[in-house]
Amino acid sequence: MIFKISLILFSFSAFAFDKDFTAVTERVPLEFGLLFDSIKMEVKTPGEKLKLVGLTKDLNSNLGALKKEHTYFLMKSEVIKNTMEFKFSKTRQFDVTTLLVKRLEQGYSEKSRYLNKFSLWIWRSILAELKLRQKSGIITERSFSARSFDGARLQEALRFERYLKYLSPWIDRMDSYTAPQFNELSKEVSWVILRRLNDRSLIFKRYAASALGDTQVTLFNIPQRLLDLKPNQIKNIDNDAPLSYQEKSEKEKTKATKSVDKVTPEDMSPLSDDLAEELEKKTKP
Numbered sequence: 001m002i003f004k005i006s007l008i009l010f011s012f013s014a015f016a017f018d019k020d021f022t023a024v025t026e027r028v029p030l031e032f033g034l035l036f037d038s039i040k041m042e043v044k045t046p047g048e049k050l051k052l053v054g055l056t057k058d059l060n061s062n063l064g065a066l067k068k069e070h071t072y073f074l075m076k077s078e079v080i081k082n083t084m085e086f087k088f089s090k091t092r093q094f095d096v097t098t099l100l101v102k103r104l105e106q107g108y109s110e111k112s113r114y115l116n117k118f119s120l121w122i123w124r125s126i127l128a129e130l131k132l133r134q135k136s137g138i139i140t141e142r143s144f145s146a147r148s149f150d151g152a153r154l155q156e157a158l159r160f161e162r163y164l165k166y167l168s169p170w171i172d173r174m175d176s177y178t179a180p181q182f183n184e185l186s187k188e189v190s191w192v193i194l195r196r197l198n199d200r201s202l203i204f205k206r207y208a209a210s211a212l213g214d215t216q217v218t219l220f221n222i223p224q225r226l227l228d229l230k231p232n233q234i235k236n237i238d239n240d241a242p243l244s245y246q247e248k249s250e251k252e253k254t255k256a257t258k259s260v261d262k263v264t265p266e267d268m269s270p271l272s273d274d275l276a277e278e279l280e281k282k283t284k285p
Contacts, residue, residue: 020221021220027071027217027218028072028075034120034121035079035193037118038117038119038183038186039187040052055195059197060220062198062202064219074197074200074201079193082193083193088169092176094175096130096171098140100139101127101139103175107174123182126174138153146161173185
Protein backbone atom coordinates (compact mmCIF):
# COMPACT_ATOMS: atom_id res chain seq x y z
CA MET A 1 0.00 0.00 0.00
CA ILE A 2 2.83 2.40 0.94
CA PHE A 3 4.58 1.52 -2.33
CA LYS A 4 1.40 2.36 -4.29
CA ILE A 5 1.02 5.72 -2.56
CA SER A 6 4.67 6.61 -3.23
CA LEU A 7 4.35 5.60 -6.86
CA ILE A 8 1.20 7.70 -7.34
CA LEU A 9 2.84 10.69 -5.63
CA PHE A 10 5.93 10.36 -7.83
CA SER A 11 3.95 10.17 -11.05
CA PHE A 12 1.69 13.04 -10.05
CA SER A 13 4.50 15.35 -8.91
CA ALA A 14 6.89 14.62 -11.76
CA PHE A 15 4.09 15.29 -14.25
CA ALA A 16 3.38 18.59 -12.49
CA PHE A 17 6.96 19.77 -12.94
CA ASP A 18 7.01 18.77 -16.60
CA LYS A 19 3.63 20.11 -17.70
CA ASP A 20 1.39 21.93 -15.25
CA PHE A 21 4.08 24.10 -13.64
CA THR A 22 4.42 26.89 -16.24
CA ALA A 23 5.07 30.57 -16.83
CA VAL A 24 2.14 32.44 -18.39
CA THR A 25 3.73 33.15 -21.78
CA GLU A 26 1.71 36.26 -22.60
CA ARG A 27 2.80 37.89 -19.33
CA VAL A 28 6.56 37.27 -19.44
CA PRO A 29 9.18 38.33 -22.04
CA LEU A 30 10.63 35.72 -24.38
CA GLU A 31 14.05 35.59 -22.71
CA PHE A 32 12.52 34.86 -19.32
CA GLY A 33 10.18 32.24 -20.74
CA LEU A 34 13.16 30.40 -22.23
CA LEU A 35 15.01 30.64 -18.91
CA PHE A 36 12.09 29.25 -16.93
CA ASP A 37 11.43 26.35 -19.31
CA SER A 38 15.12 25.46 -19.16
CA ILE A 39 15.69 25.61 -15.42
CA LYS A 40 12.54 23.59 -14.84
CA MET A 41 14.06 20.87 -17.00
CA GLU A 42 17.52 21.10 -15.42
CA VAL A 43 16.66 21.01 -11.70
CA LYS A 44 17.45 17.59 -10.30
CA THR A 45 17.47 17.49 -6.50
CA PRO A 46 14.47 17.83 -4.17
CA GLY A 47 16.08 20.94 -2.71
CA GLU A 48 16.34 22.59 -6.13
CA LYS A 49 12.74 21.73 -6.94
CA LEU A 50 11.46 23.16 -3.67
CA LYS A 51 13.58 26.28 -4.18
CA LEU A 52 12.16 26.81 -7.67
CA VAL A 53 8.58 26.47 -6.43
CA GLY A 54 9.32 28.87 -3.56
CA LEU A 55 10.93 31.49 -5.80
CA THR A 56 8.13 31.43 -8.34
CA LYS A 57 5.57 31.70 -5.54
CA ASP A 58 7.36 34.84 -4.30
CA LEU A 59 7.62 36.23 -7.84
CA ASN A 60 3.90 35.69 -8.33
CA SER A 61 3.27 37.75 -5.22
CA ASN A 62 5.82 40.50 -5.84
CA LEU A 63 5.86 40.86 -9.63
CA GLY A 64 2.16 40.11 -9.94
CA ALA A 65 1.39 43.28 -8.03
CA LEU A 66 3.15 45.49 -10.60
CA LYS A 67 1.91 47.00 -13.82
CA LYS A 68 2.63 44.93 -16.92
CA GLU A 69 5.20 47.38 -18.32
CA HIS A 70 7.18 47.31 -15.07
CA THR A 71 7.01 43.54 -14.89
CA TYR A 72 8.31 43.21 -18.45
CA PHE A 73 11.07 45.73 -17.80
CA LEU A 74 12.27 44.00 -14.65
CA MET A 75 12.19 40.51 -16.12
CA LYS A 76 13.92 41.43 -19.37
CA SER A 77 16.54 43.68 -17.81
CA GLU A 78 17.46 41.20 -15.07
CA VAL A 79 17.89 38.36 -17.56
CA ILE A 80 20.12 40.47 -19.81
CA LYS A 81 22.06 42.29 -17.10
CA ASN A 82 22.88 39.25 -14.98
CA THR A 83 23.78 37.10 -17.97
CA MET A 84 26.28 39.73 -19.11
CA GLU A 85 27.65 40.43 -15.65
CA PHE A 86 27.90 36.85 -14.43
CA LYS A 87 31.14 36.40 -12.50
CA PHE A 88 33.38 33.80 -14.09
CA SER A 89 36.35 32.51 -12.14
CA LYS A 90 38.76 32.50 -15.06
CA THR A 91 38.76 33.01 -18.83
CA ARG A 92 41.29 31.66 -21.30
CA GLN A 93 43.10 33.99 -23.66
CA PHE A 94 42.17 33.46 -27.30
CA ASP A 95 42.32 35.24 -30.63
CA VAL A 96 39.08 36.65 -32.01
CA THR A 97 39.27 35.74 -35.70
CA THR A 98 37.13 34.34 -38.47
CA LEU A 99 38.58 30.94 -37.53
CA LEU A 100 37.09 31.30 -34.03
CA VAL A 101 33.68 32.20 -35.49
CA LYS A 102 33.88 29.16 -37.79
CA ARG A 103 34.80 26.91 -34.85
CA LEU A 104 31.90 28.23 -32.80
CA GLU A 105 29.49 27.68 -35.69
CA GLN A 106 30.70 24.09 -35.94
CA GLY A 107 30.32 23.70 -32.18
CA TYR A 108 26.80 25.06 -32.38
CA SER A 109 25.94 22.58 -35.11
CA GLU A 110 27.21 19.69 -32.98
CA LYS A 111 25.81 20.76 -29.60
CA SER A 112 22.56 22.58 -30.36
CA ARG A 113 20.35 19.50 -30.19
CA TYR A 114 21.49 18.94 -26.59
CA LEU A 115 21.30 22.55 -25.40
CA ASN A 116 18.29 23.75 -23.45
CA LYS A 117 16.30 26.78 -24.62
CA PHE A 118 18.10 29.36 -22.49
CA SER A 119 21.50 27.99 -23.49
CA LEU A 120 20.42 28.19 -27.13
CA TRP A 121 19.38 31.82 -26.67
CA ILE A 122 22.82 32.70 -25.28
CA TRP A 123 24.63 30.79 -28.05
CA ARG A 124 22.55 32.24 -30.86
CA SER A 125 22.75 35.80 -29.55
CA ILE A 126 26.53 35.81 -29.20
CA LEU A 127 27.06 34.05 -32.52
CA ALA A 128 24.84 36.65 -34.18
CA GLU A 129 26.95 39.46 -32.69
CA LEU A 130 30.19 37.84 -33.88
CA LYS A 131 28.83 37.22 -37.36
CA LEU A 132 27.72 40.84 -37.62
CA ARG A 133 31.25 42.00 -36.75
CA GLN A 134 32.68 39.53 -39.24
CA LYS A 135 30.36 40.82 -41.96
CA SER A 136 31.35 44.42 -41.23
CA GLY A 137 35.06 43.55 -41.46
CA ILE A 138 35.87 44.05 -37.77
CA ILE A 139 36.57 40.33 -37.27
CA THR A 140 39.05 39.11 -39.87
CA GLU A 141 41.55 36.30 -40.36
CA ARG A 142 44.00 38.28 -38.23
CA SER A 143 43.69 38.47 -34.45
CA PHE A 144 41.31 41.29 -33.55
CA SER A 145 43.01 44.50 -32.45
CA ALA A 146 40.91 47.65 -32.30
CA ARG A 147 43.92 49.93 -32.89
CA SER A 148 44.60 48.36 -36.27
CA PHE A 149 41.56 50.25 -37.65
CA ASP A 150 41.14 53.95 -38.35
CA GLY A 151 38.40 56.47 -39.06
CA ALA A 152 34.79 55.41 -38.52
CA ARG A 153 35.90 51.77 -38.46
CA LEU A 154 38.10 52.54 -35.44
CA GLN A 155 35.10 53.70 -33.40
CA GLU A 156 33.21 50.52 -34.26
CA ALA A 157 36.25 48.42 -33.35
CA LEU A 158 36.69 50.20 -30.02
CA ARG A 159 33.02 49.61 -29.24
CA PHE A 160 33.40 45.91 -30.02
CA GLU A 161 36.54 45.79 -27.87
CA ARG A 162 34.46 47.03 -24.93
CA TYR A 163 31.75 44.47 -25.73
CA LEU A 164 34.32 41.69 -25.55
CA LYS A 165 34.77 42.37 -21.84
CA TYR A 166 31.32 40.83 -21.38
CA LEU A 167 31.31 38.41 -24.31
CA SER A 168 34.74 36.78 -23.93
CA PRO A 169 33.92 34.62 -20.87
CA TRP A 170 30.85 33.28 -22.64
CA ILE A 171 32.74 32.71 -25.89
CA ASP A 172 35.36 30.76 -23.94
CA ARG A 173 32.70 28.46 -22.45
CA MET A 174 30.91 28.06 -25.79
CA ASP A 175 34.22 26.96 -27.28
CA SER A 176 35.36 24.64 -24.50
CA TYR A 177 32.28 23.27 -22.71
CA THR A 178 30.22 20.24 -23.65
CA ALA A 179 26.47 20.74 -24.01
CA PRO A 180 25.73 19.34 -20.49
CA GLN A 181 28.41 21.60 -19.00
CA PHE A 182 26.99 24.65 -20.75
CA ASN A 183 23.46 23.79 -19.61
CA GLU A 184 24.74 23.50 -16.05
CA LEU A 185 26.34 26.95 -16.43
CA SER A 186 23.15 28.50 -17.79
CA LYS A 187 21.25 26.93 -14.88
CA GLU A 188 23.67 28.57 -12.43
CA VAL A 189 23.11 31.92 -14.13
CA SER A 190 19.34 31.33 -14.02
CA TRP A 191 19.38 30.92 -10.24
CA VAL A 192 21.22 34.25 -9.92
CA ILE A 193 18.67 35.93 -12.19
CA LEU A 194 15.67 34.53 -10.31
CA ARG A 195 17.03 35.59 -6.91
CA ARG A 196 17.94 39.11 -8.03
CA LEU A 197 14.68 39.53 -9.92
CA ASN A 198 12.78 38.63 -6.77
CA ASP A 199 14.84 41.07 -4.69
CA ARG A 200 14.20 43.92 -7.13
CA SER A 201 10.51 43.12 -7.51
CA LEU A 202 10.13 43.26 -3.72
CA ILE A 203 11.74 46.72 -3.67
CA PHE A 204 9.42 47.94 -6.44
CA LYS A 205 6.41 46.52 -4.64
CA ARG A 206 7.32 48.18 -1.33
CA TYR A 207 8.61 51.56 -2.42
CA ALA A 208 7.31 52.39 -5.92
CA ALA A 209 3.61 53.02 -5.54
CA SER A 210 3.36 54.27 -9.13
CA ALA A 211 4.51 50.86 -10.37
CA LEU A 212 1.65 48.98 -8.71
CA GLY A 213 -1.19 47.69 -10.86
CA ASP A 214 -4.90 47.75 -10.12
CA THR A 215 -5.15 43.99 -9.74
CA GLN A 216 -2.89 41.10 -8.75
CA VAL A 217 -2.01 38.94 -11.76
CA THR A 218 -0.57 35.44 -11.99
CA LEU A 219 2.72 35.04 -13.83
CA PHE A 220 3.27 31.39 -12.98
CA ASN A 221 0.81 28.54 -12.89
CA ILE A 222 1.88 26.60 -9.80
CA PRO A 223 -0.29 23.54 -9.16
CA GLN A 224 -1.64 23.54 -5.62
CA ARG A 225 -0.26 20.03 -5.14
CA LEU A 226 3.26 21.49 -5.54
CA LEU A 227 2.58 24.29 -3.08
CA ASP A 228 1.28 21.74 -0.57
CA LEU A 229 4.19 19.31 -0.89
CA LYS A 230 6.52 18.97 2.09
CA PRO A 231 10.26 18.23 1.76
CA ASN A 232 9.84 14.56 2.73
CA GLN A 233 7.14 14.14 0.09
CA ILE A 234 8.93 15.85 -2.78
CA LYS A 235 11.78 13.35 -2.39
CA ASN A 236 9.51 10.87 -4.12
CA ILE A 237 10.06 12.84 -7.33
CA ASP A 238 13.58 11.42 -7.39
CA ASN A 239 12.59 7.79 -6.81
CA ASP A 240 12.47 6.92 -10.51
CA ALA A 241 15.59 6.51 -12.63
CA PRO A 242 16.25 9.80 -14.44
CA LEU A 243 16.29 10.00 -18.21
CA SER A 244 19.71 9.99 -19.81
CA TYR A 245 20.86 13.45 -20.87
CA GLN A 246 20.30 12.63 -24.53
CA GLU A 247 16.81 11.29 -23.87
CA LYS A 248 15.93 14.36 -21.83
CA SER A 249 17.30 16.69 -24.50
CA GLU A 250 15.38 14.93 -27.26
CA LYS A 251 12.19 15.09 -25.20
CA GLU A 252 12.65 18.81 -24.55
CA LYS A 253 13.44 19.50 -28.18
CA THR A 254 10.07 18.13 -29.29
CA LYS A 255 8.32 20.51 -26.87
CA ALA A 256 10.12 23.64 -28.05
CA THR A 257 7.99 26.29 -29.63
CA LYS A 258 8.20 26.65 -33.40
CA SER A 259 9.43 30.21 -33.14
CA VAL A 260 12.40 29.10 -31.05
CA ASP A 261 13.28 25.91 -32.89
CA LYS A 262 13.30 27.56 -36.31
CA VAL A 263 15.56 30.42 -35.28
CA THR A 264 19.18 30.31 -36.44
CA PRO A 265 22.08 32.58 -35.45
CA GLU A 266 21.58 34.45 -38.72
CA ASP A 267 17.97 35.26 -37.74
CA MET A 268 18.89 36.81 -34.39
CA SER A 269 19.32 40.56 -34.20
CA PRO A 270 22.77 41.02 -32.61
CA LEU A 271 22.33 39.93 -29.00
CA SER A 272 18.73 41.00 -29.49
CA ASP A 273 18.07 44.73 -29.76
CA ASP A 274 17.58 44.98 -26.00
CA LEU A 275 20.85 43.27 -25.17
CA ALA A 276 22.76 45.34 -27.73
CA GLU A 277 21.26 48.48 -26.20
CA GLU A 278 22.29 47.37 -22.71
CA LEU A 279 25.82 46.61 -23.89
CA GLU A 280 26.00 50.04 -25.45
CA LYS A 281 25.00 51.69 -22.17
CA LYS A 282 27.48 49.69 -20.13
CA THR A 283 30.44 50.18 -22.44
CA LYS A 284 30.27 53.91 -23.13
CA PRO A 285 33.72 55.37 -22.46
